[in-house]
Amino acid sequence: MSQRIVREPSGRGSVTSRALSVLDTFEPGREHQTLSDISRRAGLPVATAHRLISELVDWGGLERKGKHYSVGQRIWALGHLAVMQKSLTGVAAPHMQDVLFITQNVVNLFVPEDNDVLLVERMSGSLVKVPFRRVGEKVSYNGSAGGKVLLAYAPDSVVEAVLESPARYTKKTLVSPGEIKRESRRVREQGFATSMEETAEGHYGLAVPITIGDGRVVAAIGVVTLAGPAPVGTVVPVLRIAARAIGRQLTLDDGGVWSV
Known part of the structure; x- marks a missing residue:
């Protein structure tokens, strides 16, 4: 170098x-x-x-x-604001619609914000019930599937803050530092995260990272199901196709330069 x-x-x-x-x-x-x-x-x-x-x-x-x-975390957070300024939701929306059409599940888009993750977009159809969370709400990294994805690639300062005071939503929420660390390793190894009634009873999540050209994870896209966990073998490939398309478009925007 x-x-x-x-x-x-x-x-x-x-x-x-x-x-x-x-x-x-x-x-x-x-x-x-x-x-x-x-x-x-x-x-x-x-x-x-x-x-x-x-x-x-x-x-x-x-x-x-x-x-x-x-x-530090401040620079990292400012970088994610740059993503938002370039209309991440506008880029992601068509691909989220594809996921909704194929899976018939509520589709979420999360980005990091300070020591939480922010739900910036959500799509649901007439065949699914009213979503549990609304756009603009925050949730702890250790609760949702999208949060777990972002935590797995977060700066050390964010990880330390989460481990110091993890939020508990249900009796199934991971709050032990050891469990959270093991979950982050598992997410990095398998490329997706799950949430089994960890933010609300009867709610199951599945999410994958959205990565831009230089390898940084800038968001997470996932689905929420109510009847039981989504089938990993069929839903994860759909999410990955959408995540790759979103990441590719963000990377190539503005004549090939994506400033994060």
Whole structure:
């Protein structure tokens, strides 16, 4: 991997440009860096880099673990706002309609928002009952199938917050940190998540991730059933086709550039 050095002489430039030069040192393969790594790659004196890093940590743009720093939840959340500004729901709607037509199940679209997940779109037909949750409502990561999908790919700071105080909706909700961690590993391995009466009795969820071109998971699409769990073998392939189509369109939007 070629080393990228920010082109700014030490001591010059605005505070904003120097803070951006610190953030610019993070890239795939360099997700965790020490103070000296950042100082060298940003072309800044160690004292200046330390001051800027401290301010970014306080703001939430970076987080510290031991001697290493990584991109924080605040930057991650801002990235997802960019997705929303490019009308994720508009891109997803036709594909959600396809899922509804094929499965005859309520279809949900979730995105991360702070330490919860936000239901940004929902579709249901005349053959299904009134949905349990409304668009705009939040649910904890550890409750719904969509939340579990997003938790499996969330930053460490989000995972830690969920493990510290997991919400309980029913007696079947996973609240043990060990169980939640095992569930996240299972989601990453199998590529989908299930929820068995974990947000409400008689409600079953099944969801898959929506991934954009650089590999980041930006949303989750899933179905909710009431009579019993949806058949994984038939519904997951339908959800994956929809998720791939949505992710591909988001990635190719604006002439091939999707800024998240």
